[in-house]
Amino acid sequence: MSSNKPPRDGLGHQKVKTKASAGSFRPWSLSKMRKGLGFQTAKRKNARETGIGAAPSMGQVGRMIKTTDERLPIRYVTAAAIFFFGCTCMFIGATAAAAVLWWFSGGGGPKGPKTIQFGTPVTASHLPAPEPAEMEKSVTAFLAARTPRDLDPLIRSSSLSPDEIVTRMAALEAADGKVRSVRYLRPIDSRTARLESVLVTFSKGGNRIAFLSPDANQQWRVDFDGYARYVHPSWDQILKGSPEEATVRVQVIPDNYYNGIYRDEQSWACFALPSPDHETLIFGYVARGTPQHAALVSTMNRTERRAQGGLQRMTLKIRHTDGSDRRQFEITRVLSDEWALGDQPLDDQLAGPLSK
CATH class of the missing domain: 2.40.50 (OB fold (Dihydrolipoamide Acetyltransferase, E2P))
Structure with a gap:
């Protein structure tokens, strides 16, 4: 036989269903959220307020967005991870550098002659160069000389004898033509000798470079072999x-x-x-x-x-x-x-x- 009485709970108290009024308290109301998309917990009621037999409380629900104090443990973990990662990278880099140094110092690889290091030998002579006009005068005198005696104070040592030089000077004049101009150029970027250059142009349109360099007596003289572009054999x-x-x-x-x-x-x-x-x-x-x-x-x-x-x-x-x-x-x-x-x-x- 059915009864119209409301059901009772385990302790004999009746459960009464009530409708929430318009102004009643809503524990999980979205209208009261404060920090972004977090959850706001309802106000907990103690045992006296809830009464015996009420549903157990879930306690305070943690917020999705932590406060500054709550993030401190995460920072410690992150810092420790970064520290150990950095130590690992340093160890790997030091090991690689040591291996490279060991290899290039001869510890590894094929045993043979070392790779040649390209260098820049420096000419020891620091003798000041003559004035450009003086160098042009020396080259003009060299071009006009036709005897070994005249050439002796004007030229450096050569692969040719003085008589051969005189013969070649006459042959060069026949091939190149008369001298049209003598003009100082510039110092030469050479690693084997201290050199200055004077350009000689000829009536037939050609030209040659007269190289001047200090000899063993520190006198600036013309290099005949360079001027004549001497080759041997022909x-x-x-x-x-x-x-x-x-x-x-x-x-x-x-x-x-x-x-x-x-x-x-x-x-x-x-x-x-x-x-x-x-x-x-x-x-x-x-x-x-x-x-x-x-x-x-x-x-x-x-x-x-x-x-x-x-x-x-x-x-x-x-x-x-x-x-x-x-x-x-x-x-x-x-x-x-x-x-x-x-x-x-x-x-x-x-x-x-x-x-x-």
């Missing part, structure tokens, strides 16, 4: 493919003509060697990793030469090798980074203390 013999080692004064510029016995670019570096004294373009090849290669590459990288497009006057020793094209030569020595020679070949300088 270009006719060299271009015929003579196996004899030749001394040449050429212009040097990097090239990529790898062919024949010089096709291996990993073993050889190629340079074009034009000359104003013949029309045949020849190529020189130098073994990589040698003092000769170091002398050529470091000369090409000098600031003044880069400004001139890389074209460089140099004095070399070359040799034609069997099996190569008649225009291909091996560069066996690098004597100077100019057409005038110094007291020591350039490749010897780079094979000395600077390469160790």
Whole structure:
């Protein structure tokens, strides 16, 4: 038999359903949220207010957005993680640096000659250069001299005898024509000798450079071999493919003509060697990793030469090798980074203390 009485709870108290009035308290009201999208907890009632048998309280619900004090433990954890991460990175970096130093100090890798360090040998001479007008006067006197006695106080030591120099001076005048002008240029950026330059132009349109340098007596004199662009043997013999080692004064510029016995670019570096004294373009090849290669590459990288497009006057020793094209030569020595020679070949300088 059904009863219309309201149900009772376990202690005999009746549960009465009531409707919330318009102004009644709402424990989880969204209208009372304060800090962003957090939750605001309802005011807890103690046991006397709730009475025996009320539903157990969940306690105070934590807010989603923590206060400053509540975030402190998280900061400590983050700082500790960053600290240990930084220590790990430092350890890895120190280990890598130690390995690199060990390798390059000779502890690892193939045992062989050390890599040549490109250096810049410094000429010891600090003798002041003459005034430009005085240098032009010296070159004019040199060009007019026609006897060994007249030439003796004007020129440096040469590969030729005084009589041969006189003969060549007459031959050069016949080929170049009369002197039209003598004009001072500038100091020369050379690592083998202290050099100044004077430009000589001729009636036939050509020109030559007279290099002046201090001799053993600290007197500024003209370098005849550089002025005459002296080669030995003659270009006719060299271009015929003579196996004899030749001394040449050429212009040097990097090239990529790898062919024949010089096709291996990993073993050889190629340079074009034009000359104003013949029309045949020849190529020189130098073994990589040698003092000769170091002398050529470091000369090409000098600031003044880069400004001139890389074209460089140099004095070399070359040799034609069997099996190569008649225009291909091996560069066996690098004597100077100019057409005038110094007291020591350039490749010897780079094979000395600077390469160790």
